[in-house]
Amino acid sequence: MSQQNKVSESAPQRVLLQGNEACVQGSLLAGCRFFAGYPITPATEIMEIMSRELPKAGGTFIQMEDEIASMGAIIGASLAGVKSMTATSGPGFSLMQENIGFASMTEVPCVIVDVMRSGPSTGIPTQPSQGDVMQARWGTHGDHPIIVLAPSSVYECLELAVQAFNLSERYRTPVILLIDEVIAHMREGVVLPTKGDFEIENRPQPTVPPEWYVPYSDPGTGVPSLPAFGQGYRYHVTGLYHDVWGYPTSRKDEVGPFIERIFSKITRNFDRLQLFNSFHTEDAQVTVIAYGCIARSAHQAVAEARSKGLKAGLITLKVIWPFMRRTVVGALGKSARVLVPELNVGQISREVKRVNEGRAEISTLNRVDGTLITPREILQAIEDIHP
Amino acid sequence: MKKTRHLIHDYLRHSKKFPHIWCAGCGIGIFMNALIRVIDQSEYSKDDIVLVSGIGCSGRLPVYVDFNTLHTTHGRALTFATGIKLAQPRLKVITIMGDGDATAIGGNHLIHAARRNVDITSFIINNQIYGMTGGQTSPTTPHGAKTVSSPYGNPEPDFDISRLVEAAGANFVGRTTVYHTPLLDKLIDKALHKPGFSMVEVIAQCVTYSGRWLGLSSPADMMKWQRDNAIPIEKAREMSKEELKGKVIIGILTDKDRPSYYEEYGKLF
Numbered sequence: 001m002s003q004q005n006k007v008s009e010s011a012p013q014r015v016l017l018q019g020n021e022a023c024v025q026g027s028l029l030a031g032c033r034f035f036a037g038y039p040i041t042p043a044t045e046i047m048e049i050m051s052r053e054l055p056k057a058g059g060t061f062i063q064m065e066d067e068i069a070s071m072g073a074i075i076g077a078s079l080a081g082v083k084s085m086t087a088t089s090g091p092g093f094s095l096m097q098e099n100i101g102f103a104s105m106t107e108v109p110c111v112i113v114d115v116m117r118s119g120p121s122t123g124i125p126t127q128p129s130q131g132d133v134m135q136a137r138w139g140t141h142g143d144h145p146i147i148v149l150a151p152s153s154v155y156e157c158l159e160l161a162v163q164a165f166n167l168s169e170r171y172r173t174p175v176i177l178l179i180d181e182v183i184a185h186m187r188e189g190v191v192l193p194t195k196g197d198f199e200i201e202n203r204p205q206p207t208v209p210p211e212w213y214v215p216y217s218d219p220g221t222g223v224p225s226l227p228a229f230g231q232g233y234r235y236h237v238t239g240l241y242h243d244v245w246g247y248p249t250s251r252k253d254e255v256g257p258f259i260e261r262i263f264s265k266i267t268r269n270f271d272r273l274q275l276f277n278s279f280h281t282e283d284a285q286v287t288v289i290a291y292g293c294i295a296r297s298a299h300q301a302v303a304e305a306r307s308k309g310l311k312a313g314l315i316t317l318k319v320i321w322p323f324m325r326r327t328v329v330g331a332l333g334k335s336a337r338v339l340v341p342e343l344n345v346g347q348i349s350r351e352v353k354r355v356n357e358g359r360a361e362i363s364t365l366n367r368v369d370g371t372l373i374t375p376r377e378i379l380q381a382i383e384d385i386h387p
Numbered sequence: 388m389k390k391t392r393h394l395i396h397d398y399l400r401h402s403k404k405f406p407h408i409w410c411a412g413c414g415i416g417i418f419m420n421a422l423i424r425v426i427d428q429s430e431y432s433k434d435d436i437v438l439v440s441g442i443g444c445s446g447r448l449p450v451y452v453d454f455n456t457l458h459t460t461h462g463r464a465l466t467f468a469t470g471i472k473l474a475q476p477r478l479k480v481i482t483i484m485g486d487g488d489a490t491a492i493g494g495n496h497l498i499h500a501a502r503r504n505v506d507i508t509s510f511i512i513n514n515q516i517y518g519m520t521g522g523q524t525s526p527t528t529p530h531g532a533k534t535v536s537s538p539y540g541n542p543e544p545d546f547d548i549s550r551l552v553e554a555a556g557a558n559f560v561g562r563t564t565v566y567h568t569p570l571l572d573k574l575i576d577k578a579l580h581k582p583g584f585s586m587v588e589v590i591a592q593c594v595t596y597s598g599r600w601l602g603l604s605s606p607a608d609m610m611k612w613q614r615d616n617a618i619p620i621e622k623a624r625e626m627s628k629e630e631l632k633g634k635v636i637i638g639i640l641t642d643k644d645r646p647s648y649y650e651e652y653g654k655l656f
Contacts, residue, residue: 069466076470229455238458
């Protein structure tokens with residue numbers, strides 16, 4: 001493991017990795033040096049590997065008393081200037097929502113991994129689902145911006161973990177890495193990235209001395225600078241609506257611009273948040289839109305459909321939220337039929353229908369019994385709707 | 388007077404937060420005053436100090452003072468403080484919580500922070516009521532007391548915060564009232580300089596709400612109650628359980644030298 005966790009300095013190294021392991025690799029590569037967590041299946045490996053590897057990398061690990069505390073600790077560590085993360089699954093993710101909202105409101109960069117397991121409540125801890133798509137978007141109370149990424153391979157767990165930290169630092173927002181149990185526990189060969197394969201981003205820093213520093217003023221990008229506690233810039237952080245100084249306010253001329261700005265950080269960068277893979281989409285008459293483990297079944301199904309002469313294609317979403325409207329609308333405009341298979345009762349398919357506006361005929365394929373949707377089932381659905 | 392002016396100029400933030408939100412006669416301001424006074428006499432610079440609070444009347448304290456300040460979610464101050472301290476051990480991390488904040492919604496975090504013995508100096512302002520939400524029963528509201536959420540009397544016994552934190556493993560536990568200001572200063576100073584987890588319980592008056600069920604309507608009456616019912620720990624040791632009923636024991640209740648979390652964690656590598 002210690003060998004695997006070193007990002008190789010020279011020749012690319014191919015290793016067998018589990019999704020959760022790859023997630024740790026990517027996070028360490030991105031500069032994560034603080035982890036706080038609480039045991040929960042099927043995310044626990046991330047915590048276990050972090051407890052072993054972080055001290056070696058000069059970082060700090062702590063097992064907290066619950067997920068609420070884990071989320072509080074990573075926000076605190078991030079304000080102290082250290083890139084931080086936690087990892088959990090559904091029940092713990094629900095507990096984290098309170099402080100995820102705090103991080104969103106106070107614009108504190110941090111990464112939360114949610115390895116989705118089956119069902120509401122305790123459900124089936126060891127079986128997959130994609131039931132947390134809407135919780136990842138709207139789980140915390142109030143209107144707030146959020147970024148959610150979903151890998152569909154072990155390598156993408158690594159790649160999107162790096163992206164999660166980068167986006168979190170760039171836009172000063174919590175970023176959720178939404179993995180499902182299959183991807184988290186699956187093992188695949190991965191060519192470890194070498195130094196320089198990824199650009200590593202850090203939060204904006206003030207360019208003015210402390211006496212001129214206005215903590216929440218918009219520098220034009222929508223993303224104010226964030227010096228660490230102890231760096232000489234003494235400022236106030238609160239979950240209350242706040243003015244540019246960080247002080248509580250309920251004045252509408254201050255609250256309005258604030259909430260508009262924290263949304264605009266994301267909305268004005270929609271074009272930079274279109275991350276997806278496409279497969280045979282150019283001439284597709286049936287386009288499958290999928291993510292996570294189901295994108296793998298869909299890939300196989302589309303390949304088989306093509307070998308049968310059917311014009312099928314696949315878009316695999318890597319960004320779940322903000323919903324990639326322009327990417328999906330592009331597909332809806334080109335393809336008469338669209339299929340959205342998901343391990344839930346229909347969460348992303350609602351978004352697809354929302355942006356469709358009559359462009360294509362949309363079919364869904366859902367499962368919530370803890371088992372996967374197979375390539376054969378998706379192929380059958382493609383055959384059924386193929387014009 | 389000159390001294391006070393210097394403290395105001397050096398430690399209170401000058402723009403836009405005053406007047407403060409506390410009611411006239413509230414005890415929290417007396418604590419804030421003492422905290423600033425002690426820090427001013429200490430070796431800590433304003434950049435070294437991180438003040439973390441939860442939600443409630445006490446949660447509003449950090450915004451008024453010129454440190455690194457963080458007003459977190461209800462009951463969670465200690466979790467944020469733990470993250471800050473472990474990520475930047477050179478910082479002096481102080482938490483301010485209320486009784487409902489620290490012992491009801493944040494009770495789990497309180498006992499675990501004390502058990503871990505993380506280097507955090509915590510202050511719990513105990514006014515025996517949920518003040519900001521309008522005077523509901525808290526875990527430290529006396530048994531039988533009538534409040535807006537226990538109109539027929541509180542059926543629950545009250546928590547002894549200091550004994551709870553002591554039992555959970557804190558290195559330093561002290562209790563005082565805001566009436567006993569020299570002791571307040573002394574305990575703040577001791578707690579700030581104690582490695583590991585330290586906690587000072589500060590009994591304070593909520594004139595607006597808890598004064599009602601004590602039958603005391605003025606701040607002066609409530610502070611006289613503190614004066615007349617507080618017993619120094621040295622004296623309390625010689626008194627019977629019966630004599631101590633309804634009294635508040637003040638002073639240094641625990642002072643240990645168990646290695647702090649950071650010390651223990653550091654030994655492992």
